[in-house]
Amino acid sequence: MEREHQTMTKSFEDLSNEDVYSQHANLTIHIANQLLLPQRRTFVVDDRNKQIMRFLLYYFNDCPLAEEVFPDKHYKLHKNLLICGDVGTGKTLLMQIFSEYLKYTDNPNHFHNLSVTQMVNYYTIHNxxxxxxxxxxxxxxFQIKPVNICLNDIGIESKVHFGMDTKVLTNEFLHARNEVWVHYRKHGHLTTNLSVAQLKEEFADSFGRLVDRFKTYNVIAMTGESRR
Incomplete structure (x- = not known):
């Protein structure tokens, strides 16, 4: 398993040590504030995101404590992330923060953020x-080199864009990323304004395969009013 191999070759810091955890948590907040600086905003940690931040710090550092943060949700370290929530609740910002944090700490679980528009533009150029x-x-x-990706705001752009049906392309992305996850343990995380039920309806295929594959995600709900 790729992620297991990465864990053996890369020594993660022990975030079960609260002092070490605090150092990493402070780093993510610093990165968040740097990202928000052009907007003259500061990052707020509150009851709506505090435990999600804790889970993600454990999760991306392969710390088993991740599975204990929300015990009733049965989240697993090996699964992808699917972050749901209304517009402005901070889904995309959260993944931007962790992408920069993982890059800064040279973490093998680092991922690249991708918008649906960017994906469609790439397809328009490269087919x-x-x-x-x-x-x-x-x-x-014959050694392919898939990377960890987070596709943001799926379901929002389900329309013809630059002559391309974004739902078809998103479906293709999801099917391919599931195969990449199974065989190479490279993650394809997602953010969306849709609920899981809406996603299943939006991206259901004739064989039900894609609907079933949403089971390979830790589904995290971000609640509350817009922070924008």
């Missing part, structure tokens, strides 16, 4: 989604 799925363009021999 494929390879860079964001199997990444064969970077392969050596």
């Amino acid at each position: 494929n989604l390879d860079r964001y799925t199997y990444n064969e363009e970077s392969s050596v021999g």
Whole structure:
């Protein structure tokens, strides 16, 4: 398993040590404030996101304590992330924060953020989604090099965009990323304004395969009013 191999070759810091955890938590808040600086805003940690932040810090550092933060949710370290919530609740910002944090700490679970519009634009130019799925363009021999990705706001752009049906492309992305996850343990995280029930309806296929694959995600709900 790729993630298991990464864990063996990369020594994660022990976030079960509360002092170490605090150092990493403070780093994420610093990064968040840097990202919000152009908007003259500061990042707020409150009851709506505090435990989610804790879960994500444990999760991305392969700390088993992640599975204990929300015991009734049965979240697992090996699963992808699916973050749901209304517009402005901070889903995309949260993934931007953790992408920068993981890059800064040289964490093998680092992922790249991708918008649906960016994905469609790439397809318009290249007529494929390879860079964001199997990444064969970077392969050596027959060894493909998929990377961890977070596709943001799926379901929002389900329309014809630049002549492309975004629902079809998103479906293609989800199917390919599931295969990448199964065989290479590279993650394809998602954010969306839709509920899980709405996602299943929006992206249901004739065989029900995609609907079933949403079971491979830790579904995290971000609640409350817009922070914008």
